[in-house]
Amino acid sequence: MHLRIISLFDESGSDQINFHRFVQTLSVFSDKTSNADKLRIAFRCYDVDGDGVINEKDLFHILKMLVGSNINDEQLSLIVKQTLTAHDLDKDGVISFAEFAKVLGEHVIGTLTLRHVVPKAKIGSAAAAAD
Numbered sequence: 001m002h003l004r005i006i007s008l009f010d011e012s013g014s015d016q017i018n019f020h021r022f023v024q025t026l027s028v029f030s031d032k033t034s035n036a037d038k039l040r041i042a043f044r045c046y047d048v049d050g051d052g053v054i055n056e057k058d059l060f061h062i063l064k065m066l067v068g069s070n071i072n073d074e075q076l077s078l079i080v081k082q083t084l085t086a087h088d089l090d091k092d093g094v095i096s097f098a099e100f101a102k103v104l105g106e107h108v109i110g111t112l113t114l115r116h117v118v119p120k121a122k123i124g125s126a127a128a129a130a131d
């Protein structure tokens with residue numbers, strides 16, 4: 001599970017992550033993080049190539065990561081196009097942060113807390129006390 005989190009945030013694709021960045025990443029998922037920050041981080045996860053918008057390539061990459069080899073590339077492309085169309089409110093072909101926030105906001109925030117990512121016992125006493 002930890003390895004999956006790291007690969008998600010490792011933008012260089014080298015399967016390595018420095019400690020500072022790792023701590024930064026985890027802190028994002030704590031209950032103290034504002035919803036706006038969680039949303040920004042979530043957006044960055046989807047914006048794989050880091051150009052500030054989510055386009056077809058970004059979505060394809062994310063979905064591929066999620067479904068693995070269960071779905072072939074053609075089916076995946078179709079899903080990507082449908083997803084993009086559904087969330088691209090101003091129809092410019094990409095999903096901006098504003099669109100992402102509007103459409104996915106509450107749903108993403110609800111799933112992006114540390115307790116859902118790491119088994120509770122491993123989070124540590126601070127998080128447990130906050131409960």
Ligand SMILES: [Ca+2]
Pocket residue numbers: 047048049050051052053054055058
């Ligand atoms: Ca992008």
Ligand SMILES: [Ca+2]
Pocket residue numbers: 088089090091092093094095096099
């Ligand atoms: Ca758009």
